[in-house]
Amino acid sequence: MASHxxxxxxxAVFVDNLFKPKPEFLHVxxxxxxxxxxxxxxxxATESTNxxxxxxxxxxxGKINKLVESLDPSTVMYLLSYIxxxxxxxxxxxxxxxxxxxxxxxxxxxxxxxxxxxxxxxSTYYDQAINTSVLHLPFNNSYSMLLxxxxxxxxxxxxxxxxxxxxxxxxxxSGRYKICVPKFSIKTSYKLNDxxxxxxxTDMFGDRADLSGIAEGQKLAVSxxxxxxxxDVDEAGATAAAATGIGIxxxxxxxxxxxxxxxxxxxxxxxxVAENMLFLGKIVNPNI
Numbered sequence: 001m002a003s004h005x006x007x008x009x010x011x012a013v014f015v016d017n018l019f020k021p022k023p024e025f026l027h028v029x030x031x032x033x034x035x036x037x038x039x040x041x042x043x044x045a046t047e048s049t050n051x052x053x054x055x056x057x058x059x060x061x062g063k064i065n066k067l068v069e070s071l072d073p074s075t076v077m078y079l080l081s082y083i084x085x086x087x088x089x090x091x092x093x094x095x096x097x098x099x100x101x102x103x104x105x106x107x108x109x110x111x112x113x114x115x116x117x118x119x120x121x122x123s124t125y126y127d128q129a130i131n132t133s134v135l136h137l138p139f140n141n142s143y144s145m146l147l148x149x150x151x152x153x154x155x156x157x158x159x160x161x162x163x164x165x166x167x168x169x170x171x172x173x174s175g176r177y178k179i180c181v182p183k184f185s186i187k188t189s190y191k192l193n194d195x196x197x198x199x200x201x202t203d204m205f206g207d208r209a210d211l212s213g214i215a216e217g218q219k220l221a222v223s224x225x226x227x228x229x230x231x232d233v234d235e236a237g238a239t240a241a242a243a244t245g246i247g248i249x250x251x252x253x254x255x256x257x258x259x260x261x262x263x264x265x266x267x268x269x270x271x272x273v274a275e276n277m278l279f280l281g282k283i284v285n286p287n288i
Contacts, residue, residue: 007143009083009278010059011035014052016042019076035079042075052078060084085269085278087139093118093181093235103182104263105285113182113286116235119256122179123172130159134168135179135259142273145233147181148266149259156266157282165270165277180260184286185232233267 015021017039026037038055040048049068057065063084071078093116101115123136131151138144146168150156261283269279 007083007085007278009081011079011081012038012055014038014040014048014078014080016040016076021077042071042078043073045071045073048075052080056080056082083278085143087141087143087145087269088236090138090140091118091120095235098183098235101180101182102262103286111285111287113184115180115182115262117178117180119176119178121174121176122259123174124177124259125168125172127164127168130156130164132156133259134172135177135181135261136168136172137181138272142271143269143278144272146268146270147261148268149261149263150266153264153266153282160266160280162277165268169270169272176256178256178258180258180262181233182261182283182286183234184283 011034013026013035015026015037030037038051040051042048049071052068052071053066056067059082061084064082067080067082068078097117098114099117100112102110103113103115104110125134125136126132127134133149135147135149136144137147146165148156148160264282264284267279267281267283268277270277
């Protein structure tokens with residue numbers, strides 16, 4: 001488990017007490033993923049669900065309190081990863097600048113949102129290959145949020161890869177912008193099969209998955225990987241306390257370009273140097 005003031009993340013494996021995985025499999029999990037191991041009775045579905053949820057809740061300061069809705073009693077092993085991230089913006093938004101504004105969820109549907117605003121020197125990149133504007137907002141640690149505003153969301157979802165993130169971070173240009181970003185909260189579960197396959201992790205799923213090394217004489221497959229993400233973004237940062245020491249922006253009369261996140265966009269939280277991605281999510285409606 002990696003942990004410091006702003007982040008805690010780790011992996012845990014829950015194994016049914018009648019299932020005997022090979023010792024070397026558990027050793028690999030411990031060695032490479034720092035996974036903690038626990039024995040549970042999956043036949044007692046409610047009890048094992050509660051055990052797993054309590055474990056994750058404890059590790060994430062209660063932010064993720066229901067990772068598992070229900071468990072199939074025939075489950076023999078449950079591998080989970082969790083992450084809790086808390087970061088304050090390097091340059092906080094001023095809450096007094098936040099106004100109610102319109103966000104276009106789809107062509108014929110608009111919702112009212114709390115739109116945070118700032119005029120600041122920020123780093124941006126326009127990726128012509130996928131027609132996407134990228135805004136870089138650093139936290140006051142080694143992580144940053146990338147906000148991706150595509151002309152076409154489907155094109156972005158189909159093409160995004162870790163190499164894009166590397167390129168954006170490398171070729172960002174600094175300039176003065178008016179930026180408008182809605183306050184939003186993500187608390188949802190994703191089935192990660194498609195996303196992980198898209199990120200190049202193709203061998204984990206279905207018949208191609210070779211998990212024969214886990215246990216003798218049993219062919220196992222990973223049916224799905226569920227990842228629950230919780231992210232709150234406000235003027236102070238991501239899941240952060242209220243900001244203090246807010247500066248005053250002077251009025252300016254020269255033309256300043258605007259970046260308005262007033263339609264569906266994607267969010268990535270990544271380490272700036274190591275490019276260790278923590279979070280990938282899509283905001284279709286900031287109010288949900």
